[in-house]
Amino acid sequence: MTTGKIMLVGLGPGSVEHMSGRARAAIAEADTIIGYVTYIRLVADLVEGKEVVKKSMTEELDRAIEALDRAKQGKKVALISSGDAGVYGMAGPTFEVLFQAGWTPDSDIEVEIIPGASALNTCAALVGAPLTHDFCAISLSDLLTPWPAIARRLNAAAAADFVVALYNPKSGRRARQIVEAQRLFLAHRRPDTPVAIVKSAYRPKQRIEFTTLAAMTECEIGMLSTVLIGNSNTFVRDGLMVTPRGYANKYNVESGDTRDGEKAGRSLSTGLDGWFAAIRTSGETVDELARRHGLPTDYIAAVLADTSDDEPADADEDRVFHRSPCAPCGPSPRR
Structure with a gap:
């Protein structure tokens, strides 16, 4: 019996020069290409002479079922997604269909996931370096996810000062979601927080607009847009959006020297150990500390009660970094 194969291919932003070599090879290797009609159009030159199955939006399960049948x-079969197949792409629904059908990794059908650059990567590359520090992606589409769940995620990300990439921010029928997202963010962020809106990154109709959190809903936003909302330290300078990693907290950026009280390669004086010491000598109650730091009271109480960190600091790090320079290093353990 001939063994079939499903290749979940991430196209990246869509331009052939930004696709991985493996993605191009997988399309060339495939007998059948399955995908949303717009994505098929992006790789039209690569699929000539092959069986092509075009599907509409919202037909993701149909695409996965077609792939399994072939x-x-x-x-x-090359089942294609824009961006990365595992980021709001076809990898998830395909595995749902496969498992429902009784498939296992030992079955006759092989499955390969071929990564591609997601919209947050490609849009970030066009506007500067907005993702240099902690970030997350949230889809505003409530076609499959209840709005309260989306709202909780937005609120948590805004409160935690993440840089946030909003996927599926607005469509003809879903115009209100971006307004509600703005409302939630304005409860935690300054109105002048930098925002970049990128439409059709690396495609012929590419469009980039810099704005602010307060003004972003006045901009042109659609389903082909990705909205990048900066954190409290993000800035825009000379047409570039940048989120500092935090080097200025420890180093003089001009000279590279460490600041007073800091050590290269060690946690900040205001890092975990410094915070432990500060809250234990603050004289504040658990409730007061929880409110000030925006953390659960149970967590604060557990930290105050935990004495395990009273051991000498960096003991493990010393064992790692002070080994003989000639000591052989084996392969890293799989985790």
């Missing part, structure tokens, strides 16, 4: 016939 693979059962022994065909090699």
Whole structure:
């Protein structure tokens, strides 16, 4: 029996020069190409002479079922997604369909996931370096996710000062979600927080607009847009959006010297150990500390009660970094 194969291919932003070599090879290897009609159009030059199955938006399960049916016939199938197949792409629904059908990794049908650059990566590259510090992605589409769940995620990300990439921010029928997202962010962020809106990154109709949190809903936003909302330290200078990593907290950026009280390669004086010491000598109650730091009271109480960190600091690090320079290093353990 001929073994079939499903290749979940991430196209990246869509331009062939930004696709990985493996993605191009997988499309060339495939007997059948399955995907949303717009994504098929992006790789039209690569799929000539192949069976092409075009599907509409909202037909993700149909695409996965078609891929499984072809693979059962022994065909090699390229199921394509823009960006990365595992980021709001076809990898998830495909595995749902496969598992429902009784598939296991030991089955006759092989499955390969081929990564591609997601919208947050490609949009960030066009506007500067907005993702240099902690960030997250949230989809505003409530077609499959209840709005209260989305709202909780937005509120938590805004309160925690993440840089946030909003996917599926607005469509013809879903115009209100971006307004509600703005409302939630304004409860935690300054109105002048930098925002970049990128439409059709690396495609012919690419459009980039810099704005602020307060003004972003006045901009042109659609389903082909990704909205990048900065954190409290993000800035825009000379047309570039940058989120500092935090080097200025420890080093003089001009000279590279460490600031007073700091050590290269060690946690900040205001890092975990410094924070432990500060809250234990603050004289504040658990409730007061929880309110000030925006953390659960149970967590604060547990930290105050935990004495395990009273051991000599950096003991493990010393064992790692002070080994003989000639000591052989084996392969890293798999985790």
